[in-house]
Amino acid sequence: xxxxxxxxxxxxxxxxxxxxxxxxxxxxxxxxxxxxxxxxxxxxxxxxxxxxxxxxxxxxxxxxxxxxxxxxxxxxxxxxxxxxxxxxxxxxxxxxxxxxxxxxxxxxxxxxxxxxxxxxxxxxxxxxxxxxxxxxxxxxxxxxxxxxxxxxxxxxxxxxxxxxxxxxxxxxxxxxxxxxxxxxxxxxxxxxxxxxxxxxxxxxxxxxxxxxxxxxxxxxxxxxxxxxxxxxxxxxxxxxxxxxxxxxxxxxxxxxxxxxxxxxxxxxxxxxxxxxxxxxxxxxxxxxxxxxxxxxxxxxxxxxxxxxxxxxxxxxxxxxxxxxxxxxxxxxxxxxxxxxxxxxxxxxxxxxxxxxxxxxxxxxxxxxxxxxxxxxxxxxxxxxxxxxxxxxxxxxxxxxxxxxxxxxxxxxxxxxxxxxxxxxxxxxxxxxxxxxxxxxxxxxxxxxxxxxxxxxxxxxxxxxxxxxxxxxxxxxxxxxxxxxxxxxxxxxxxxxxxxxxxxxxxxxxxxxxxxxxxxxxxxxxxxxxxxxxxxx
Amino acid sequence: xxxxxxxxxxxxxxxxxxxxxxxxxxxxxxxxxxxxxxxxxxxxxxxxxxxxxxxxxxxxxxxxxxxxxxxxxxxxxxxxxxxxxxxxxxxxxxxxxxxxxxxxxxxxxxxxxxxxxxxxxxxxxxxxxxxxxxxxxxxxxxxxxxxxxxxxxxxxxxxxxxxxxxxxxxxxxxxxxxxxxxxxxxxxxxxxxxxxxxxxxxxxxxxxxxxxxxxxxxxxxxxxxxxxxxxxxxxxxxxxxxxxxxxxxxxxxxxxxxxxxxxxxxxxxxxxxxxxxxxxxxxxxxxxxxxxxxxxxxxxxxxxxxxxxxxxxxxxxxxxxxxxxxxxxxxxxxxxxxxxxxxxxxxxxxxxxxxxxxxxxxxxxxxxxxxxxxxxxxxxxxxxxxxxxxxxxxxxxxxxxxxxxxxxx
Numbered sequence: 022x023x024x025x026x027x028x029x030x031x032x033x034x035x036x037x038x039x040x041x042x043x044x045x046x047x048x049x050x051x052x053x054x055x056x057x058x059x060x061x062x063x064x065x066x067x068x069x070x071x072x073x074x075x076x077x078x079x080x081x082x083x084x085x086x087x088x089x090x091x092x093x094x095x096x097x098x099x100x101x102x103x104x105x106x107x108x109x110x111x112x113x114x115x116x117x118x119x120x121x122x123x124x125x126x127x128x129x130x131x132x133x134x135x136x137x138x139x140x141x142x143x144x145x146x147x148x149x150x151x152x153x154x155x156x157x158x159x160x161x162x163x164x165x166x167x168x169x170x171x172x173x174x175x176x177x178x179x180x181x182x183x184x185x186x187x188x189x190x191x192x193x194x195x196x197x198x199x200x201x202x203x204x205x206x207x208x209x210x211x212x213x214x215x216x217x218x219x220x221x222x223x224x225x226x227x228x229x230x231x232x233x234x235x236x237x238x239x240x241x242x243x244x245x246x247x248x249x250x251x252x253x254x255x256x257x258x259x260x261x262x263x264x265x266x267x268x269x270x271x272x273x274x275x276x277x278x279x280x281x282x283x284x285x286x287x288x289x290x291x292x293x294x295x296x297x298x299x300x301x302x303x304x305x306x307x308x309x310x311x312x313x314x315x316x317x318x319x320x321x322x323x324x325x326x327x328x329x330x331x332x333x334x335x336x337x338x339x340x341x342x343x344x345x346x347x348x349x350x351x352x353x354x355x356x357x358x359x360x361x362x363x364x365x366x367x368x369x370x371x372x373x374x375x376x377x378x379x380x381x382x383x384x385x386x387x388x389x390x391x392x393x394x395x396x397x398x399x400x401x402x403x404x405x406x407x408x409x410x411x412x413x414x415x416x417x418x419x420x421x422x423x424x425x426x427x428x429x430x431x432x433x434x435x436x437x438x439x440x441x442x443x444x445x446x447x448x449x450x451x452x453x454x455x456x457x458x459x460x461x462x463x464x465x466x467x468x469x470x471x472x473x474x475x476x477x478x479x480x481x482x483x484x485x486x487x488x489x490x491x492x493x494x495x496x497x498x499x500x501x502x503x504x505x506x507x508x509x510x511x512x513x514x515x516x517x518x519x520x521x522x523x524x525x526x527x528x529x530x531x532x533x534x535x536x537x538x539x540x541x542x543x544x545x546x547x548x549x550x551x552x553x554x555x556x557x
Numbered sequence: 558x559x560x561x562x563x564x565x566x567x568x569x570x571x572x573x574x575x576x577x578x579x580x581x582x583x584x585x586x587x588x589x590x591x592x593x594x595x596x597x598x599x600x601x602x603x604x605x606x607x608x609x610x611x612x613x614x615x616x617x618x619x620x621x622x623x624x625x626x627x628x629x630x631x632x633x634x635x636x637x638x639x640x641x642x643x644x645x646x647x648x649x650x651x652x653x654x655x656x657x658x659x660x661x662x663x664x665x666x667x668x669x670x671x672x673x674x675x676x677x678x679x680x681x682x683x684x685x686x687x688x689x690x691x692x693x694x695x696x697x698x699x700x701x702x703x704x705x706x707x708x709x710x711x712x713x714x715x716x717x718x719x720x721x722x723x724x725x726x727x728x729x730x731x732x733x734x735x736x737x738x739x740x741x742x743x744x745x746x747x748x749x750x751x752x753x754x755x756x757x758x759x760x761x762x763x764x765x766x767x768x769x770x771x772x773x774x775x776x777x778x779x780x781x782x783x784x785x786x787x788x789x790x791x792x793x794x795x796x797x798x799x800x801x802x803x804x805x806x807x808x809x810x811x812x813x814x815x816x817x818x819x820x821x822x823x824x825x826x827x828x829x830x831x832x833x834x835x836x837x838x839x840x841x842x843x844x845x846x847x848x849x850x851x852x853x854x855x856x857x858x859x860x861x862x863x864x865x866x867x868x869x870x871x872x873x874x875x876x877x878x879x880x881x882x883x884x885x886x887x888x889x890x891x892x893x894x895x896x897x898x899x900x901x902x903x904x905x906x907x908x909x910x911x912x913x914x915x916x917x918x919x920x921x922x923x924x925x926x927x928x929x930x931x932x933x934x935x936x937x938x939x940x941x942x943x944x945x946x947x948x949x950x951x952x953x954x955x956x957x958x959x960x961x962x963x964x965x966x
Contacts (some may be wrong), residue, residue, distance in 0.1 A: 222873040353668040354760035355753060357686060360661035362759065363654065364695035366767050370638035372657055375767075378775055381630035381754030382720070383640035384854045385582040385800045387834060388925060388943070390846040395835065405821075405838040412839060417858055417868070417944070424900040425865025 023239035050112045051146035062105050065094045067114065070139050071147055080136045082120065106137055114143035156212075163213050163241070163328070165248035167206035172252055174199040175259040182268035189275040196276050200303050207310065210324055215333075221334050235339055249328075253321045256311045264308065273300045350462075391416065460485045461513060465546040472540050477479050483530045489515045489544065507547070516543040575833040577603045578610075579852050581619070582799060582832065585628040586748070588721040600626045614827055615799060616777075616792035624747055625721065629754040633796030634808070635771050641926040645715040657704075658697050660713045662686045664752065666891045667722070667744055674723075676733050676740040679711060714740075721748050743833040790816045791824070798828050798845050802853070803926035803940045805842035841939035844926075855924045857944070862901045867918040868944065869893050874928060874937045875945040882934035886919075 054063040069089045087095065087102045096102060109115045120134035140149075177195050181187045220231065222237075263269040273308055277297035284292035310320040350541045359379060366372045377383050393416050403412050421427055460482035466475075478486060493506040493515045503518040526539040560568075580587060580596030587597040600607060601621055608619040611628065618629045641651035642660070652660070666682035667674065680701045687699040699706060711730040723742040732738025755774045762773045780786045790813050797804045806814055811884045817824070825836035825843065832852065834845040847853065858868045873889055875882060890911040898906050905914060919935055922928040925943040 201628070314800075333890075344712075351666045351760060352750070352753065356661045356665035356668060357689070358759040358762075360658045360665065360686075360772045361689070361691045361695070361771055362767070363657040363661060364697045366654075369641075369651070369654070371767055372654060373638040373641040373651065374635060375771060376642050376657065377632050377637065377640045378635055378771055379755045379759070380642075380752060381632070382585055382642075382752075383632070383800070384584065384852045386802050386855055386924065387847045388802050388837075388844050388847055388940070389850040389853070389856065390837070391850075392834065392848060395848055403839075406840045408840040409939045412942075414945045415943050421860070421865075422868065422872075422946070423860055423897065425862060425868075425897070426860045426900070491566070498646050 027420070051114045051140075051142045053112045054109060054114065055150075057108070059105065062096065062101070063109060065090055066102070066109065069142070069146060070115070070137075070143075074139065074144075076307055078137050080118075082134075082136055086137070087505075106135075109143075110137070113140060114146060116140045125136055162209050163245040164206050164209055164244055165252075166208075167202050168248055168252040168256070170202045171199065171206070172255055172259065174202065174261065175256060178263060178269065178272060179259065181262065182272055187272060187275060189279045192272045193276045193279045196272065196300065199307070200300075203303075203307050203310070207320070214324070214327055217331055221331065221338055232339065236333055237375065239332055239335060243331055246325055246328050249321060249325050253311055253319075253325075257319075257321075260308050269304060270301075273297060273304060276300055455483050457485070461546050461548070464489070464513070464544050465549070466542065466544050469518075469541050469543045471520070472537070473524070474541055475526075475528055475542075477529040480531060483528070483532075485513075486528075489513055493517045512546065512548050514545045514547055517541075571830075573599060574603050574606065574831070577607060578831045579627045579833070581607065581626065582850045583852060583854075585754075586659075586720055586751070587626040588748070589673050591721065597626055598951050607894075610827075610831055614792065614831075616796045617796075620751060622747060623951070624745065625751065626752040627748075629751070630800070631754065631756065631775050631796065633800060635795045637801070639920075642716065644712050645719040652712075653709075655697065656709050656713055658687075658692065659683065659699070659709055660716065661698075663710070663713055663717070664722075664749070667717075667749055670744065672744055673726070674742055674744055676710075676714065676728070676730070677740070679714075680707075683710070704734065704736075707736070714742075718742075720752070721745055722752065772955065786812075787816065789819070794824055795828065798824060798843065799832070801926065803842055803844045803938070805926075805938070805940075807841075841940070844940055855921050855955065857921065857925060857927075862905045863914070863917050865897065865901065866890060866905070866914045867921050869897070870915070871922060871941060871944040872946055874935070875923075875941045877937065880931050880933045880936045883915060885934070886915045890914055920948070 054060060054067075057063065066086060069086055070081060073085075073089070074077075081089075083099055083103045083106055086106065087099045090096075090102070106115060106117070110117045113135045116139070117135040117137055120136040124130050124134075174195050178192070178199070181192055181195065190485060217238075274297060277293055278302050280296040281289070281293035284296075288295075313319040313322060359375075362375060363372055366375060394413070397413070418427060420429065459477070463478070463482045464475075464486055473484075489506075489508055492508055493504060494517075496504050496506050501519075503516065505514065505516045507514045520539050522539075524539040525536055528535040576597070577599035580593065581600055584596065587593050587600055589597050604619070604621040604626070608621075611617040611619050617631065620627045620629070635642075642657065643649040643651055662683045663679060665686060666679055670679075684699050684701055687693075687697065692698075701707060701710060711734050711761060714723065714730060718725060722745055724745060726741040726743055728738055728740030730740055733740055757774060757776065759770075759774060762770060764770045764773050768807060777789055780789055794804070794813065794817055806817075809817065821838065821843070825838070825845070825966075828845055829832060829836065833849070834847055834852065835842045837846050850856065856864070857871070858864055864910075870889065894906055894911075896902065904910060919928065919930070922935075922941070923930060926938060927944075928935045928937050
């Protein structure tokens with residue numbers, strides 16, 4: 022059913038701005054009575070007409086209207102009502118037709134008599150206003166039952182689509198029911214989340230009422246979230262299946278065709294296309310509500326997120342309310358009163374006392390006693406009736422009494438001359454460096470030799486050799502025949518190669534003889550190119 | 558090991574409880590962040606015991622939440638002027654009238670505001686609030702144009718920063734004082750909510766005279782039965798023992814004195830087991846003394862010139878009889894400067910410095926309950942006798958042998 026469009030002001034060709042606004046005013050004139058001076062009276066009158074229409078009494082006279090007004094709004098005489106009716110006619114809410122019924126009095130004959138009825142514009146305005154009132158008052162609900170119904174309908178659609186020749190009537194019915202349920206669900210969810218937000222912001226909510234029903238509200242939210250999670254997933258699956266092979270497209274076309282069959286004559290040719298577009302649009306809306314696509318989350322997930330977020334928000338509001346109630350009535354007023362008291366206090370000492378009593382942020386203060394005095398008192402207890410003057414006083418260090426500090430201030434210590442010790446250490450270090458350099462020179466083989474050819478080593482050189490051997494053997498893996506390693510300090514490099522003959526190498530040292538399988542070895546001293554002073 | 562594991566654990570637990578209680582008594586508003594986090598954590602751990610103890614014995618409520626721990630202290634006596642609000646700087650100058658009024662107006666503005674505030678906006682609101690008829694009748698006016706007034710506001714804001722009511726986000730107060738900048742703060746509403754400790758809201762009190770207002774602020778609920786009266790007395794005495802250095806018997810009423818005489822051991826034992834303070838009971842009063850020299854904001858004896866002067870004047874006053882005039886004290890300080898001046902700071906040795914030195918020393922001694930100010934000067938209170946010079950004790954030769962050992966290489 023197409024909705025009637027008001028006469029489009031711009032459709033009559035280019036018009037000037039003044040005429041355009043006049044035309045717009047004329048279109049929305051039926052709403053003008055809302056902001057007029059006697060708006061309450063006008064509303065009552067319109068309500069009378071609406072009530073009368075429900076009783077199928079379409080035409081009303083001014084006297085009838087006057088009688089039907091509720092007593093508190095009824096003006097003194099019928100003239101005020103007649104004037105109101107005339108204004109309403111002027112705005113286009115009502116229509117006045119001459120009254121041709123028979124009269125019995127002479128003055129009635131001369132009076133202009135009209136009989137009034139609602140115009141189409143007036144009726145539309147009333148519908149709009151009642152929808153407005155209802156939407157304002159609606160708190161909405163999170164309908165989990167609607168979710169169950171949607172699941173059922175989708176399953177039915179699946180069954181229908183699986184048939185060879187789907188029944189158009191049944192498809193139409195199911196799709197209509199589905200669309201209706203879904204609309205209700207979405208609408209109600211929107212209204213509920215809106216009112217929930219208002220509740221959380223505590224607009225127009227009584228604190229006591231809120232605290233009383235917050236538990237039920239939280240339970241309600243949690244139950245809905247639960248249902249949304251389980252059923253939402255199922256619905257998304259079903260939608261996926263329906264869209265899978267274009268099955269739902271077929272059903273939609275059938276439904277559109279069936280609807281178009283009912284169209285009025287002047288819309289017949291475009292009806293089917295329009296109907297199909299409408300139904301396709303609804304289907305897309307349903308899918309978008311439950312199925313997330315890339316870059317866009319489904320409405321169901323958004324709703325879930327908001328409902329989940331609402332619970333801790335509610336709890337924090339409750340907590341704030343409790344805090345506010347646990348305190349005093351108005352802390353700001355308290356502080357201002359305190360400012361006044363501080364200003365009016367007689368002197369500074371009084372102000373300090375007020376600070377201490379009002380804010381209580383002062384530290385405790387106590388005299389001290391040292392451990393010696395305590396020990397002495399422990400040894401010889403002082404009777405409680407001894408006056409302070411007769412008890413032993415505190416022991417205070419004479420140092421403190423004399424100078425005011427515990428440390429003795431004396432001459433600073435002289436810097437001692439340590440150059441002799443430093444010289445000895447330097448000599449020691451130089452000797453050690455020479456020994457190591459000599460050991461390196463001894464070990465370095467120019468070219469490859471066998472281990473057995475190294476001969477006899479002194480202890481320092483032997484230690485160095487063992488370390489090198491350890492480094493290179495650490496890199497030995499099964500199957501290698503030759504390997505290279507550098508020593509830890511990077512000064513020597515050793516290259517070891519396995520020999521096939523089973524000879525043993527012997528190296529004599531003052532501490533003993535070192536034996537092992539013979540290898541060829543090449544040891545290079547990496548510091549050879551560096552001047553002696555820099556090599557370590 | 559002669560002590561069993563359970564004894565060790567008990568003693569450690571007792572030590573930690575002492576530490577927690579002392580942290581709270583020293584700083585009744587502990588923040589989770591900032592320099593006293595350790596104290597806050599300890600208090601949090603022992604929150605249940607502390608709350609219970611303070612509620613039963615001192616009538617103070619303890620509130621611990623995720624950001625702060627607040628012990629709402631009410632003083633046991635309303636006549637102590639030695640605990641002023643001090644600047645958050647090192648000098649610690651007490652607040653003047655103007656600063657107190659600014660503080661309350663700033664708190665009122667913060668209470669009405671949002672989660673953040675800029676100093677300029679705060680100043681505007683304070684100026685608006687200050688235009689109330691009562692304040693102008695009392696002679697207090699703010700325009701916050703002059704530099705001194707801005708300095709006062711900056712001092713107030715620094716105090717609030719120290720208590721954690723505000724947290725600086727950007728800017729600097731000095732820039733505001735010079736008039737070239739502004740500062741942005743976060744407002745900690747929970748801390749702000751816990752700032753006032755008075756039992757009754759000041760805005761609900763009608764009284765006119767200053768003392769009546771103070772009374773009404775801290776009044777307890779109606780004391781109908783004997784039990785309630787005794788409880789009130791016990792709480793008052795415990796508060797004084799916890800907060801004040803010396804409790805003199807002649808400051809108490811007859812009921813309180815009778816109660817104290819009967820229950821003295823019980824009261825002091827309770828305080829000792831919570832804080833580790835030791836009771837020093839004498840004929841004139843009780844002092845809970847601290848073996849750790851920790852639970853106090855004014856120390857005596859103290860190192861440094863002022864501490865030295867205080868100690869010497871205390872000794873002098875302890876031996877003097879009756880009232881001593883300030884002139885006499887200043888004369889004494891001059892004499893002392895001749896003897897001990899070598900150890901004092903340079904500014905203290907200047908000719909005109911005695912007045913300030915005497916004033917500071919007397920402030921400390923009054924704060925510690927050791928002297929009282931009289932119309933003619935000061936008079937010593939009984940507890941001052943603790944600081945008299947005792948008979949000399951000779952240290953044995955063990956000291957000298959240890960000195961000899963140290964000299965050997």
